[in-house]
Amino acid sequence: MKLRVAATAIGAAAVTLLAGSPAHAQAALKPYDHKDPYRSGCGNSARVVRTAAIKTRFNDKVGTVKLMWSGKCKTNWTEITTMSSASGTIRVYRNGANDTFQFKKGNGGRHWGNMLYGNNVCTWGSASVMWNGGRGGQTGTGTTSKACG
Numbered sequence: 001m002k003l004r005v006a007a008t009a010i011g012a013a014a015v016t017l018l019a020g021s022p023a024h025a026q027a028a029l030k031p032y033d034h035k036d037p038y039r040s041g042c043g044n045s046a047r048v049v050r051t052a053a054i055k056t057r058f059n060d061k062v063g064t065v066k067l068m069w070s071g072k073c074k075t076n077w078t079e080i081t082t083m084s085s086a087s088g089t090i091r092v093y094r095n096g097a098n099d100t101f102q103f104k105k106g107n108g109g110r111h112w113g114n115m116l117y118g119n120n121v122c123t124w125g126s127a128s129v130m131w132n133g134g135r136g137g138q139t140g141t142g143t144t145s146k147a148c149g
Contacts (some may be wrong), residue, residue: 032117050145065144080142086130095122125144
């Protein structure tokens with residue numbers, strides 16, 4: 001009876017150890033996921049990969065959405081420029097993952113979201129903006145095309 005309890009305890013510990021290993025390995029491979037690109041230093045060597053307009057439902061351009069890439073950190077994130085009175089949501093997508101960042105008006109209309117690991121995978125970015133409470137159609141959206149590489 002005591003041997004069975006001990007074997008069960010050892011087996012449970014082994015399962016817990018094995019179950020925890022892949023998560024730790026993934027975290028080690030993607031240390032910049034969901035972090036600020038400029039506070040981490042990844043934004044210092046970034047380049048624009050894709051660009052798209054942020055447009056209202058009436059097709060008026062109210063900003064630009066950019067998919068950014070840091071070769072140093074192997075990450076992507078989304079940046080936008082829009083009117084400084086706008087607030088909204090910035091998203092970056094990677095096959096199987098995404099990050100959403102809410103921004104408030106200000107900062108001269110320049111905002112960015114957090115990073116996702118993007119080496120050798122497809123990524124894209126999107127943004128939605130709103131000003132004056134969104135009344136009267138005062139909203140806009142934009143999405144970049146996928147970048148795979």
